[in-house]
Amino acid sequence: MLRSCAPRLRTLGALRGLTGGARPAVGDAGPALLIPQGFSANGVTGSIRLEIPSIRDWTESWSKEIRLLFDQFMKKCEDGSWKRVPSYRYISPQDSKPTKEEGQMSRARIFSRSYDDGLGFEFVMFHNDVEKRTVCFFQGGPHLQGPSGLLHGGALATMIDVTGGVTAVMTGEFVMTANLNINFKRPIPLGSVIVINSQIDKVEGRKFFVSCDVQSVDEKTLYSNATGLFISLDPEKK
Numbered sequence: 001m002l003r004s005c006a007p008r009l010r011t012l013g014a015l016r017g018l019t020g021g022a023r024p025a026v027g028d029a030g031p032a033l034l035i036p037q038g039f040s041a042n043g044v045t046g047s048i049r050l051e052i053p054s055i056r057d058w059t060e061s062w063s064k065e066i067r068l069l070f071d072q073f074m075k076k077c078e079d080g081s082w083k084r085v086p087s088y089r090y091i092s093p094q095d096s097k098p099t100k101e102e103g104q105m106s107r108a109r110i111f112s113r114s115y116d117d118g119l120g121f122e123f124v125m126f127h128n129d130v131e132k133r134t135v136c137f138f139q140g141g142p143h144l145q146g147p148s149g150l151l152h153g154g155a156l157a158t159m160i161d162v163t164g165g166v167t168a169v170m171t172g173e174f175v176m177t178a179n180l181n182i183n184f185k186r187p188i189p190l191g192s193v194i195v196i197n198s199q200i201d202k203v204e205g206r207k208f209f210v211s212c213d214v215q216s217v218d219e220k221t222l223y224s225n226a227t228g229l230f231i232s233l234d235p236e237k238k
């Protein structure tokens with residue numbers, strides 16, 4: 001069976017359609033987002049309509065530093081050069097009679113949004129279409145500890161993956177991560193705000209080569225750099 005591209009395109013439409021605008025309260029209804037279920041290299045047996053019930057954004061748990069960065073970039077959105085990337089807390093099935101598998105899906109949470117406010121991944125992203133660049137402001141909460149007082153490397157890898165993936169997705173293709181190489185150069189204090197800059201270096205057919213660097217807000221410390229390969233799904237493949 002051919003993969004259905006339509007839901008994926010609607011997903012991208014929802015992602016790309018949102019610009020700056022007013023700061024939403026936590027729990028505000030977001031736009032519907034339709035995605036294919038179980039997309040993978042092993043094939044998709046069908047797609048289901050999923051609805052996004054809530055958008056996740058600014059919270060009281062943000063430090064003053066990340067709020068300032070948020071406000072600065074919201075201003076940059078006013079002339080349309082930057083867009084705030086919408087972020088969702090969870091996805092739930094829309095069907096009124098879910099199958100057993102879809103019932104399980106209703107309990108699914110987007111990993112990077114699966115923690116209670118302030119405890120895990122607190123972040124916001126902005127994308128610049130012309131520069132093919134995404135910037136993510138990330139504050140790692142106390143449940144993301146690795147070594148004592150420091151951010152877990154896997155938590156940083158998650159944020160690099162999501163930021164790089166969004167950078168590719170914002171070009172209009174739905175992608176999966178094929179490869180990620182990360183150099184961890186300096187440990188990141190837990191709770192500090194860091195800036196992840198991601199850009200597309202090259203596109204070859206379905207392959208998006210992305211690079212990222214992770215810095216302190218004052219740009220004095222390079223915590224990490226990374227490259228990633230994101231591949232858009234081939235609709236002809238099972």
Ligand SMILES: CCCCCCCCCC(=O)SCCNC(=O)CCNC(=O)[C@H](O)C(C)(C)COP(=O)(O)OP(=O)(O)OC[C@H]1O[C@@H](n2cnc3c(N)ncnc32)[C@H](O)[C@@H]1OP(=O)(O)O
Binds near residue numbers: 163
């Ligand atoms: C809502 C928006 C959210 C956006 C953010 C998302 C962030 C989160 C992203 C994830 O967590 S994704 C989940 C983790 N990733 C996966 O589970 C991916 C698992 N792997 C796959 O599903 C497939 O391998 C993949 C879709 C990536 C590629 O399969 P294909 O069958 O489409 O690729 P194919 O084998 O045809 O190869 C296409 C090209 O890519 C190359 N390629 C494939 N895998 C590669 C690899 N790993 N390294 C280097 N090159 C690779 C391959 O050589 C070839 O190059 P050429 O066109 O030049 O010949």
